[in-house]
Amino acid sequence: MAAARSALCLDCRAALARGERCDGGARHRVVRLDEPTERGRALDEVWGPPHLRARKAATVGGTSGGTAGLLDGCGGCGELGDCGGAVGSEIGAALLVVLVVAIVAVLLWWIGSKIVHAIRRHRARLRPRGVKWRPGGPSALRGTVTAAVGVTAPVTDAACAAWGLRLRHGDALGGDLMLRDGDSAGLEITLADGARVQIPAGRLRLDGTGERIDGADRHVRALDPFATAKDPFLPLAHDRGEELRLAVGDTVELLGPVEPRPDPTAAAAGYREAARAVLVPVGVPWLRRVDA
Ligand SMILES: [Zn+2]
Secondary structure (H helix, E strand, C coil), X not given: CCCCCCEEECCCCEEECCCCCCCCCCCCCEEECCCHXXXXXXXXXXXXXXXXXXXXXXXXXXXXXXXXXXHHHHHHHHHHHHHHHHHCCXXXXXXXXXXXXXXXXHHHHHHHHHHHHHHHXXXXXCCCECECCCCCCCCCCEEEEEEECCEECCXXXXXXXXXXXXXXXXXXXXXXXXXXXXXXXXXXXXXXXXXXXXXXXXXXXXXXXXXXECCCHHHHHHHCCCCCCCCCCCCCCCCEEEEEEECCCCEEEECCCEEEEECHHHHHHCHHHHCCEEEEECCCCEEEEECC
């Protein structure tokens, strides 16, 4: 089970536990999402200050109103019909020509107004500010997941050795990443030379190709208790989610630094065995799943 997270790094959008500092950088700004004032800072970062948010909401609302106005204009068809009726007292052929011209004109006007409306709506759409997804660089430390305590992925409920989650927004400014999260209950990786790496239980960074998922709102609500479905301005606004799961047998690369530690499981086996070491990540573990 993942440790409860209720904080967000504004600079790399990592989900963090309350009071936890971001591993992404010493200057990264972390805010709590379960505290209204701090959550307000997240909203300012993602959507701009309150007066700007109100203006954006009004613009989009106004454009929608414009649609109604444009469609209301269709009432003019009836008047055209009446005109046709008036001309009908004249010559029949002339009536037909006028009718055809009128219908074509109305049709063109209707198509044109639809296009104008679509352009206005596209320009006025609400666009949050995200950050760029920064995957880790190449790594020579490659191995296989050989053991895991096992966890459940938060959105799909699938059993796995570790999970990663990314929320993205296709219309976002600055970068499309809105949230990244990941966790394990502890796992072991055996490198090609036989060395073992122990990943402790807790938060981790998991790179690799994710699977598109629905239902990430559930994870958003767990992180942001003030999130409501109708609110157009959410700190964790997104239009798609990606889940990445690690299983025993998967090939992984270690992207962060590791250091040797005495192997606690070998301590009881005697002096020679106790001298054996395992590798452990320095700081928050950072892995990449290598696709076959
Ligand atoms: Zn950060």
